[in-house]
Amino acid sequence: MAVKIGLVGCGTVGMGLIELLDRKKDFLREKYDFDFSLVFVTDLIKGTVFSKDGLDTGELKETAARGGLSESGYAGTGSCGLAELLSETRPDIVCEAAPTDYRTGEPGMTILSSALKAGASAVTSSKGAVGLNMAGLKKLARENGVHLRFESSVLSGTPLINLVRGPLAGCSLSKAEGIVNGTTNYILTRMESGLSYSEALGEAQRLGYAETDPAGDVEGFDAAVKVCIMSAEFFGSALSIDEVRRAGITGVTEADVANAARSGRRIKLIAGVSRAGESVSGYVEPRAVDLANPLASISGAANAVTLTTDNLGEITVSGPGAGKKETAQGILSDMLEIVSLRSAGK
Amino acid sequence: MAVKIGLVGCGTVGMGLIELLDRKKDFLREKYDFDFSLVFVTDLIKGTVFSKDGLDTGELKETAARGGLSESGYAGTGSCGLAELLSETRPDIVCEAAPTDYRTGEPGMTILSSALKAGASAVTSSKGAVGLNMAGLKKLARENGVHLRFESSVLSGTPLINLVRGPLAGCSLSKAEGIVNGTTNYILTRMESGLSYSEALGEAQRLGYAETDPAGDVEGFDAAVKVCIMSAEFFGSALSIDEVRRAGITGVTEADVANAARSGRRIKLIAGVSRAGESVSGYVEPRAVDLANPLASISGAANAVTLTTDNLGEITVSGPGAGKKETAQGILSDMLEIVSLRSAGK
Structure with a gap:
C-alpha cells in the first residue's frame, strides 16, 4: 500500500x-x-x-x-x-x-x-x-x-506501548515499573565500579549520554514524564508531572552503592505507575534492587520495564532506551x- | 464483533x-x-x-x-x-x-x-x-x-511470536536465544542452592514441574522443538528436531554449578537459533552465563528469550514459560x- x-x-x-x-x-x-x-x-x-x-x-x-x-x-x-x-x-x-x-x-x-x-x-x-x-x-x-x-x-x-496494545491484549495491568532513563542508569552502573557521582556524571557527559545541564535526567524529570505517558496509556489516568512523586540520583553516594552491593543489591532509579482500585500513583526514586530482580541486570544505558498483569504475572522487556x-x-x-x-x- | x-x-x-x-x-x-x-x-x-x-x-x-x-x-x-x-x-x-x-x-x-x-x-x-x-x-x-x-x-x-510479528515489525533478526524450558531452569536454579541433580529433579517432580519420565525436558527435546518453531517463524527455515544440536542437563554436576558461581556465572540450558547468511543453525546446550547477561537472572520456572535485531540490537523478554x-x-x-x-x- x-x-x-x-x-x-x-x-x-x-x-x-x-x-x-x-x-x-x-x-x-x-x-x-x-x-x-x-x-x-x-x-x-x-x-x-x-x-x-x-x-x-x-x-x-x-x-x-x-x-x-x-x-x-x-x-x-x-x-x-x-x-x-x-x-x-x-x-x-x-x-x-x-x-x-x-x-x-x-x-x-x-x-x-x-x-x-x-x-x-x-x-x-x-x-x-x-x-x-x-x-x-x-x-x-x-x-x-x-x-x-x-x-x-x-x-x-524497545517494544512497550505496542507490546501492551498488541501481544498483551486481554491482560489487565496493575503496575508498570522499571528503568526508563539510560543516563542515570549509566551513572549508577559506573558508580558500582568505584567512581563517585560527579566522576560518573562527568564521564557520561564526555560520552554524550548526559547534557551539559543534566537536571532533566539526574533529578528524574525525564523519567517522570515517561511515568505520565505510561499512566495515561496503560491506566487511562492523566497524571501531571508534579503529581509524580520524584527523587533523582543526585543524593546517591558511593557509600550507598557499596552498601547495596554488600547486601547483594544494586541501586537503580526506578520509575513506575501502579493502580490500586481507582487510585493510580506514579513515582521515580532510587531503590536498592535485589540481584534476583530482572531489573538488577540492566546495565549502562539499557532500559527495562516490568509489567504486572492479571493473566501472566510479571513480564519484563529490556533493550535500548535511546539511540538514533x-x-x-x-x-x-x-x-x-x-x-x-x-x-x-x- | x-x-x-x-x-x-x-x-x-x-x-x-x-x-x-x-x-x-x-x-x-x-x-x-x-x-x-x-x-x-x-x-x-x-x-x-x-x-x-x-x-x-x-x-x-x-x-x-x-x-x-x-x-x-x-x-x-x-x-x-x-x-x-x-x-x-x-x-x-x-x-x-x-x-x-x-x-x-x-x-x-x-x-x-x-x-x-x-x-x-x-x-x-x-x-x-x-x-x-x-x-x-x-x-x-x-x-x-x-x-x-x-x-x-x-x-x-509471554509475548514472543506476536512480539516479533507486531511491535518489532521492521526489524530483521539474526538470532533468538534464551531459556525456553522451565523444568530444567528450575532444576539448575535449585542446584545453585547446593542440591544435587537428582535431588533437584526429585523436587521438581514432587512439585509437578517435571514428568515421571523427565527425558523430554532434561534431555532438551522440549527446548529443541521450540527451536524448530522459532527457526520456522523467524527465519522461514524448517529445521527438523534432529537437525537441532542438542545437549540436555543430565550431565551437569554440582561441581559444574559451583565452579560457574565462583567465576560469577550461572549454568543455564540455552536454546537458540541463529542465521549467518543463508545458513540457519539451531542448538540446545547448558552454558555458563555471565551475571551481566539478562538471562542469568531468570530463576526457577521462568523463561526468557533475547532477540538480536538490526535496528535495536538485543531485546530481551522474560515471563512465565508455562501455566494454566x-x-x-x-x-x-x-x-x-x-x-x-x-x-x-x-
Missing part, C-alpha cells in the same frame, strides 16, 4: 528515520507491503524540502548530513510553514521528532494537532505532548478518523501498524 | 481458557469488541459438548471441573467427531490444546488441518504440529483465507489478533 510520510524534525532521530527508510525500502515493500514516499522534511535549523512525488531518501540523507535541506535539488524547498506543507503534500502520516518541552508539550503539541486536524495520522518520538495531554490528542485522532502512536516516547524502539536507529525503529513500527489498520479501513 | 470459538482439548490449558473467557467476558467485549460464543468443547477423556447458540462458560467450567462434559445439560453432547462438530457449529476459530507428539505432530496436525480446511482460523498452544510443518499449515491457512497462530507454543503467553492461565492468555491474544484482522477483511 502506498503511504505518504511527512517528517517534522531532522536532528538525530529524524536523520535516523531517513537512513532506516532508505536502508530497508525493499524489505518493507516486500514483507509488509509498505510502499512509502517521503513527501516533506522540515527542520527548524536545516530548513524544508518537499515534493508531492516523494523525495529520494538516498539523496536526502546525504544532503541533510551536510547541513541544509534547502541545498537539495528539489523544487519544493524553502521556509513554508507546516500548514502549507500539509495542504500541499497531503501526507497519510506525519512523524514528529522535534526536541520537547515537558511543561508546554511544544512544539510537539502544535505539530501533532495540526497533522491530526489535517487528516493525517501522527507518530511522535518526543515525550512532551503525549505526556501532557494524551487524551486530548487521542480524541482529536478519533474525531478525524486517524491514528496517534508514540512507541518511541518510552524506551525508544533505535528511536527510528519505534517510529517505523508505529507506521507499519497504522498502515495495516488503514489498509483495513479501521 | 461476534466470534464463534471451538475448543479441542479440555485438560489444564483448555480449562484455563474456559475460565479466562468466563472471567473476562465483559472486559473483552468492552475493550476489544470481542463478543465470543463458545460453540463446542471436545476432549478425549472428558467427552464432547456443543451448541450452535453458544455454551455457558460459567456452567461449563463447573461441569468440566467435575469431570465429564457430557454431564452438562446441553442437547449437543456425546461422542461426535471433529468433522461433524465443525460442520454443525461452523466456528470462526478453533483452539487446539491437546497433548502433543513431537515426532508426528499429532493429534494437533490433524485437528489444525481439519479446522483450516473447514474455513476456521486455528490457534494452537501445542508444539508438535507447528514445530514439524509450520509452512504446510500456513499454506493451508492462506489457501482457505484464514489464519494460524501459536503464541503459546513457546514461553506460553498463562497459556490460555497466549491463546486469547492470538484470537484477539485474528478477530481484528477478520473485522478488517484481511
Whole structure:
C-alpha cells in the first residue's frame, strides 16, 4: 500500500528515520507491503524540502548530513510553514521528532494537532505532548478518523506501548515499573565500579549520554514524564508531572552503592505507575534492587520495564532506551501498524 | 464483533481458557469488541459438548471441573467427531490444546488441518504440529483465507511470536536465544542452592514441574522443538528436531554449578537459533552465563528469550514459560489478533 510520510524534525532521530527508510525500502515493500514516499522534511535549523512525488531518501540523507535541506535539488524547498506543507503534500502520516518541552508539550503539541486536524495520522518520538495531554490528542485522532502512536516516547524502539496494545491484549495491568532513563542508569552502573557521582556524571557527559545541564535526567524529570505517558496509556489516568512523586540520583553516594552491593543489591532509579482500585500513583526514586530482580541486570544505558498483569504475572522487556536507529525503529513500527489498520479501513 | 470459538482439548490449558473467557467476558467485549460464543468443547477423556447458540462458560467450567462434559445439560453432547462438530457449529476459530507428539505432530496436525480446511482460523498452544510443518499449515491457512497462530507454543503467553510479528515489525533478526524450558531452569536454579541433580529433579517432580519420565525436558527435546518453531517463524527455515544440536542437563554436576558461581556465572540450558547468511543453525546446550547477561537472572520456572535485531540490537523478554492461565492468555491474544484482522477483511 502506498503511504505518504511527512517528517517534522531532522536532528538525530529524524536523520535516523531517513537512513532506516532508505536502508530497508525493499524489505518493507516486500514483507509488509509498505510502499512509502517521503513527501516533506522540515527542520527548524536545516530548513524544508518537499515534493508531492516523494523525495529520494538516498539523496536526502546525504544532503541533510551536510547541513541544509534547502541545498537539495528539489523544487519544493524553502521556509513554508507546516500548514502549507500539509495542504500541499497531503501526507497519510506525519512523524514528529522535534526536541520537547515537558511543561508546554511544544512544539510537539502544535505539530501533532495540526497533522491530526489535517487528516493525517501522527507518530511522535518526543515525550512532551503525549505526556501532557494524551487524551486530548487521542480524541482529536478519533474525531478525524486517524491514528496517534508514540512507541518511541518510552524506551525508544524497545517494544512497550505496542507490546501492551498488541501481544498483551486481554491482560489487565496493575503496575508498570522499571528503568526508563539510560543516563542515570549509566551513572549508577559506573558508580558500582568505584567512581563517585560527579566522576560518573562527568564521564557520561564526555560520552554524550548526559547534557551539559543534566537536571532533566539526574533529578528524574525525564523519567517522570515517561511515568505520565505510561499512566495515561496503560491506566487511562492523566497524571501531571508534579503529581509524580520524584527523587533523582543526585543524593546517591558511593557509600550507598557499596552498601547495596554488600547486601547483594544494586541501586537503580526506578520509575513506575501502579493502580490500586481507582487510585493510580506514579513515582521515580532510587531503590536498592535485589540481584534476583530482572531489573538488577540492566546495565549502562539499557532500559527495562516490568509489567504486572492479571493473566501472566510479571513480564519484563529490556533493550535500548535511546539511540538514533533505535528511536527510528519505534517510529517505523508505529507506521507499519497504522498502515495495516488503514489498509483495513479501521 | 461476534466470534464463534471451538475448543479441542479440555485438560489444564483448555480449562484455563474456559475460565479466562468466563472471567473476562465483559472486559473483552468492552475493550476489544470481542463478543465470543463458545460453540463446542471436545476432549478425549472428558467427552464432547456443543451448541450452535453458544455454551455457558460459567456452567461449563463447573461441569468440566467435575469431570465429564457430557454431564452438562446441553442437547449437543456425546461422542461426535471433529468433522461433524465443525460442520454443525461452523466456528470462526478453533483452539487446539491437546497433548502433543513431537515426532508426528499429532493429534494437533490433524485437528489444525481439519479446522483450516473447514474455513476456521486455528490457534494452537501445542508444539508438535507447528514445530514439524509450520509452512504446510500456513499454506493451508492462506489457501482457505484464514489464519494460524501459536503464541503459546513457546514461553506460553509471554509475548514472543506476536512480539516479533507486531511491535518489532521492521526489524530483521539474526538470532533468538534464551531459556525456553522451565523444568530444567528450575532444576539448575535449585542446584545453585547446593542440591544435587537428582535431588533437584526429585523436587521438581514432587512439585509437578517435571514428568515421571523427565527425558523430554532434561534431555532438551522440549527446548529443541521450540527451536524448530522459532527457526520456522523467524527465519522461514524448517529445521527438523534432529537437525537441532542438542545437549540436555543430565550431565551437569554440582561441581559444574559451583565452579560457574565462583567465576560469577550461572549454568543455564540455552536454546537458540541463529542465521549467518543463508545458513540457519539451531542448538540446545547448558552454558555458563555471565551475571551481566539478562538471562542469568531468570530463576526457577521462568523463561526468557533475547532477540538480536538490526535496528535495536538485543531485546530481551522474560515471563512465565508455562501455566494454566498463562497459556490460555497466549491463546486469547492470538484470537484477539485474528478477530481484528477478520473485522478488517484481511
